[in-house]
Amino acid sequence: MSASSYNTNTVNKRLRSKKRMELISTSLATLILILGAIVILIPLVWMLSTALKSDAELFTNTSFIPRDWAWGNFSKAWNSAPFNVYLRNTVFITVSCVIGALISNSLVAYGFAKINFRGKKVLFAVLLGTMMIPGSVTMIPTYLLFAKLKWIGTFLPLIVPSFFAGAFNVFLLRQFILRIPNDYSEAARIDGANEIMIFWRIIIPLMKPALTAIAIFEFNGKWNDFMGPLLYLRKEAMYTLQIGLRTFQSSNGMEWQSFMAASLIVLAPVMIIFFTLQKYFIEGVSMSGVKN
Amino acid sequence: MNKYKYRKILKKYEGYLFISPWILGILVFFLLPVGYSIYISFTKWTILGKPVWIGLDNYSEIFRDKSFYNSLLVTFRYAVFAIPLGMIASFTIAFILNSDIKGLSFYRTIYYLPAVVSGVAVSLLWRWILDPEFGLINSLLAMVGIQGPGWLSDPAWVLPSYILVAIWGAGGGMITYLVGLKEVPSSLYESAEIDGAGFFTRLFRITIPMMTPILFYNLVMGIIGSFRKFTDAYILGGAGNQGKFYLVYLYENAFKFFKMGYATALAWVLFMIILMLTLLVFKSSSLWVYYESEEN
Numbered sequence: 336m337s338a339s340s341y342n343t344n345t346v347n348k349r350l351r352s353k354k355r356m357e358l359i360s361t362s363l364a365t366l367i368l369i370l371g372a373i374v375i376l377i378p379l380v381w382m383l384s385t386a387l388k389s390d391a392e393l394f395t396n397t398s399f400i401p402r403d404w405a406w407g408n409f410s411k412a413w414n415s416a417p418f419n420v421y422l423r424n425t426v427f428i429t430v431s432c433v434i435g436a437l438i439s440n441s442l443v444a445y446g447f448a449k450i451n452f453r454g455k456k457v458l459f460a461v462l463l464g465t466m467m468i469p470g471s472v473t474m475i476p477t478y479l480l481f482a483k484l485k486w487i488g489t490f491l492p493l494i495v496p497s498f499f500a501g502a503f504n505v506f507l508l509r510q511f512i513l514r515i516p517n518d519y520s521e522a523a524r525i526d527g528a529n530e531i532m533i534f535w536r537i538i539i540p541l542m543k544p545a546l547t548a549i550a551i552f553e554f555n556g557k558w559n560d561f562m563g564p565l566l567y568l569r570k571e572a573m574y575t576l577q578i579g580l581r582t583f584q585s586s587n588g589m590e591w592q593s594f595m596a597a598s599l600i601v602l603a604p605v606m607i608i609f610f611t612l613q614k615y616f617i618e619g620v621s622m623s624g625v626k627n
Numbered sequence: 628m629n630k631y632k633y634r635k636i637l638k639k640y641e642g643y644l645f646i647s648p649w650i651l652g653i654l655v656f657f658l659l660p661v662g663y664s665i666y667i668s669f670t671k672w673t674i675l676g677k678p679v680w681i682g683l684d685n686y687s688e689i690f691r692d693k694s695f696y697n698s699l700l701v702t703f704r705y706a707v708f709a710i711p712l713g714m715i716a717s718f719t720i721a722f723i724l725n726s727d728i729k730g731l732s733f734y735r736t737i738y739y740l741p742a743v744v745s746g747v748a749v750s751l752l753w754r755w756i757l758d759p760e761f762g763l764i765n766s767l768l769a770m771v772g773i774q775g776p777g778w779l780s781d782p783a784w785v786l787p788s789y790i791l792v793a794i795w796g797a798g799g800g801m802i803t804y805l806v807g808l809k810e811v812p813s814s815l816y817e818s819a820e821i822d823g824a825g826f827f828t829r830l831f832r833i834t835i836p837m838m839t840p841i842l843f844y845n846l847v848m849g850i851i852g853s854f855r856k857f858t859d860a861y862i863l864g865g866a867g868n869q870g871k872f873y874l875v876y877l878y879e880n881a882f883k884f885f886k887m888g889y890a891t892a893l894a895w896v897l898f899m900i901i902l903m904l905t906l907l908v909f910k911s912s913s914l915w916v917y918y919e920s921e922e923n
Contacts (some may be wrong), residue, residue: 379744442648512773
């Protein structure tokens, strides 16, 4: 009798202490997460705060809250360099690359995923192998190739390679297509459809989430690309936003409020896309890293 | 009949047709440049005029070049500190997010944000944050009475500056860890708990061993990534050549000094280094990477 009451007592005590431990660990975890989030956000908030400070207070007011709320900084920065031209060039390059990447990568991925042909395994191994080789190794010879083709100073070196499929994108799309059951395609094949029809009518509509992920990656990569335009563009009328931002900064000394305002405008499309389409983003990243 | 024959031929080659964009790409934008670059690396060439064959001279010059060793050291030191620290940071975050914490998608969005925003805009932001007089960090330090260092202008503080920027952006790896953590079978934890295993035993005996393939993947990618570092190194710079990463040095040789042959040789040395490192990581992986299928 007394032994059993002793037992329930200790069990209760143990349960209580376990609950307390859990409470402590959850609050500690939440605290770390919140602190981490603050560390991530502070630089971006500082960016916005700098962009809204007037010339006079930039070096005197170190607080996060601007005294003057100089919203005019954004239009002033934008108009003090041909940013409209840079924007147009960047949009043109980025959109072309996204179209090229979608077409070429989905075709190649379908070929590797669903069609049998001789040498497929070897070719796929080659594809995976090229993923390991950074573009910096082929940078100079590729530059020389484009120089031979007289493409330097045009948008072509920045756009054309996107139409020839990239190893990483092919790998990602192939993983996705492999999960699509063959039943639909078989049924269509019995009805006399050829591979192109199957690809276009059945596979493409089912691939939309993965294609969205590819489109976002390509968009981000090309929008933020600095080295490509730095190597290949010559005239200011052809500059992209990244190159424009760099020249704007090196010719305007210490106008940090203008740089931050212009930088925020350049970052805005990327952030908007991330916040609205992050579901696809995260799915894409998840698919790439696991089960390699 | 003819149409049937035509179809049959098409059927035989349609696989190649589908992958033809990649095949063409690999021939024109990969094999051709790679082959050409082997030749160029044995020549002296300033773009003007014709390449002049000089045999192995570029390679022997590299090994006598102090700037080459400097850029290698800068890149290596960065990789040695930034990769493990970044991995620990993002693994910890993923580990915490994997427990039943409220607001998972909120935190995930915030932590992933630095991986999305990149390019010149963010490099400029960091230059401003690290400004010795008016930058955010030194202003905050001044508030508690500490005189902050000259970050990018003091050679000793250049590496810490780059590590700081890298850790801020480490959240990108978090998502792959998060996916991996979700795939660890919960039965493992349950039986461990029955055996009375505590938090740290579970972490070091179950979670981390099960995660080694993903840690491994991120390690390889991190090493390759540090040899690819360009935009922020170009914009941030750093005193005493302490910010001159390998790729920046290569770029300068090619497009500032127009030493195409020498720069191409540098690219080949870079390739060999990456290859050796990757092989080393792969070889050592059998010691510490756990693959489920091996056990079955």
